[in-house]
Amino acid sequence: MSAPALDGLLIGGVMCLLGAGLLVAGLGKLRVGLSLYRTDTTPLREIPQADGPVEFDGTAVALADEGAFTAPFSGEDALLCQIWVEKASTHYTDDEEGLDVDVSNSSVDGDPETTWGLAETADIRREFVVSDGGRVAVDPTEADLDITGHMGEQVHKIGRGESLSEDVRDRLAELDGDDFDGSVERWDDEESAVKYREERLEPNDTVHVSNAVVQDTPEEWGSGIEATVGGETLISRGTESAVIRRNLIQFVTGTIVGLGLLGLGVRTVRLALGG
Numbered sequence: 001m002s003a004p005a006l007d008g009l010l011i012g013g014v015m016c017l018l019g020a021g022l023l024v025a026g027l028g029k030l031r032v033g034l035s036l037y038r039t040d041t042t043p044l045r046e047i048p049q050a051d052g053p054v055e056f057d058g059t060a061v062a063l064a065d066e067g068a069f070t071a072p073f074s075g076e077d078a079l080l081c082q083i084w085v086e087k088a089s090t091h092y093t094d095d096e097e098g099l100d101v102d103v104s105n106s107s108v109d110g111d112p113e114t115t116w117g118l119a120e121t122a123d124i125r126r127e128f129v130v131s132d133g134g135r136v137a138v139d140p141t142e143a144d145l146d147i148t149g150h151m152g153e154q155v156h157k158i159g160r161g162e163s164l165s166e167d168v169r170d171r172l173a174e175l176d177g178d179d180f181d182g183s184v185e186r187w188d189d190e191e192s193a194v195k196y197r198e199e200r201l202e203p204n205d206t207v208h209v210s211n212a213v214v215q216d217t218p219e220e221w222g223s224g225i226e227a228t229v230g231g232e233t234l235i236s237r238g239t240e241s242a243v244i245r246r247n248l249i250q251f252v253t254g255t256i257v258g259l260g261l262l263g264l265g266v267r268t269v270r271l272a273l274g275g
Helices: 003-038 044-049 166-175 240-272
Strands: 054-062 080-094 099-101 113-125 128-131 135-138 144-146 153-158 194-201 206-216 227-230 234-237
Touching: 003 206, 003 240, 044 054, 044 135, 044 227, 206 240
Parallel strands: 135 227, 144 234
Antiparallel strands: 054 128, 054 206, 080 099, 080 113, 080 194, 128 135, 153 194, 206 227, 206 234
């Protein structure tokens, strides 16, 4: 089999895998959306008496004795924070040999290509309270987070040869602990251009919590907390209707793009095989 045919098989196979992955992810979003649609929310004051998983929404606020933390790269107050780090890879492809050449070499001709790849992910989780006619504490340790439905927003960027600012370093050091590695060595890279993305659940955001299990109820009245819930919950920013709508939109988008990639991949494979 010729080299172009092998390349076609490889490219087509990757397209098929990506398309199938998007279809599976889209079906997962449909399942979540339908599950939320079929389940009624529970008033916060009734959660201590609930028998089984509960679903509720309200306003996210910090625990009185802990408060919010400062997200490391944006400097914004947060109760939950997910972080993605993308690093730049700049290369030039030698058409004759098919090799990647370092573009810092001044003898290289042609236009360089810069691609961004995911290099690091992490999250910072703190117990918080949902308030709406009652107050329920949420332990997010085992939760799935769906704060924005995508990889957040770019909040910080450094160029090649640059370092993180002292403010960012100080925030990382303050957050460094058992549940988050805030060492500068992990997050700073002077050898590459780096983008930092965050999605945050911030104080006073509307939050929706589903599939939560009651873990504890106060023994005495007057604590201000109706119950503490946790387990393999789904924590999403927004009201129930907004979360359902977001999941259904992602299902439709994932299905359309997935089918397109799958069809294109199959066609590419057939052409490579001479069909």
